Amino acid sequence: xxxxxxxxxxxxxxxxxxxxxxxxxxxxxxxxxxxxxxxxxxxxxxxxxxxxxxxxxxxxxxxxxxxxxxxxxxxxxxxxxxxxxxxxxxxxxxxxxxxxxxxxxxxxxxxxxx
Amino acid sequence: xxxxxxxxxxxxxxxxxxxxxxxxxxxxxxxxxxxxxxxxxxxxxxxxxxxxxxxxxxxxxxxxxxxxxxxxxxxxxxxxxxxxxxxxxxxxxxxxxxxxxxxxxxxxxxxxx
Numbered sequence: 001x002x003x004x005x006x007x008x009x010x011x012x013x014x015x016x017x018x019x020x021x022x023x024x025x026x027x028x029x030x031x032x033x034x035x036x037x038x039x040x041x042x043x044x045x046x047x048x049x050x051x052x053x054x055x056x057x058x059x060x061x062x063x064x065x066x067x068x069x070x071x072x073x074x075x076x077x078x079x080x081x082x083x084x085x086x087x088x089x090x091x092x093x094x095x096x097x098x099x100x101x102x103x104x105x106x107x108x109x110x111x112x113x114x
Numbered sequence: 115x116x117x118x119x120x121x122x123x124x125x126x127x128x129x130x131x132x133x134x135x136x137x138x139x140x141x142x143x144x145x146x147x148x149x150x151x152x153x154x155x156x157x158x159x160x161x162x163x164x165x166x167x168x169x170x171x172x173x174x175x176x177x178x179x180x181x182x183x184x185x186x187x188x189x190x191x192x193x194x195x196x197x198x199x200x201x202x203x204x205x206x207x208x209x210x211x212x213x214x215x216x217x218x219x220x221x222x223x224x225x226x227x
Contacts (some may be wrong), residue, residue, distance in 0.1 A: 009154075018203040034215045036215075036216075036218075041220075041221075042220055042221070043204050043206075043218030043219050043220045043221050044157070044204070044216075044218050049215055089156060090155065091160065101147065101159055101162055103157055104156045104157040104158075104215065106154060106155060107156050
């Protein structure tokens, strides 16, 4: 029940296209859903996050869509650029967890072709 | 504004050797974490410290020990390294309970031969 599923495993998009990465969870206690971006040789960096009381959050070209009833959320990258090529991780945490640890999806490797 | 600093960046160990990975944060965060990252496995929690003076096991604690030396520092120790511990290790911190994301360090790439 702690697992977060993520798809696709890898994604290739043309420059200017839309990249979509999907995640699903089971634990209804999760209340915070961040996305992390990781470049090769670097640590993951927080990209954008959402709470389940909103259905969408947008920051620049990055949008999180959240479907509470389906227990799914997704990251949309509009006008994808070669600089967006990285691995993306979705994550979730629950308030009843003392350490409020995040559970991470397995990651999606995005390649944006010039 | 160093954030989370990990040392060393790279390390090669022989099976059975021991070593300590160091992590320090300068953001006055209460909670600190150690994750390992393996291809296709994502990030898996080894140990965490929700606040100074406390430590708890995560998903994959076997073969590791931790010490929360003070509020800033959280070290990870491999007592007898095994090839299965070859991985990239990330330290992370966050302010504490609440809707906060992690700040990650840049990682330690460990190879056990």
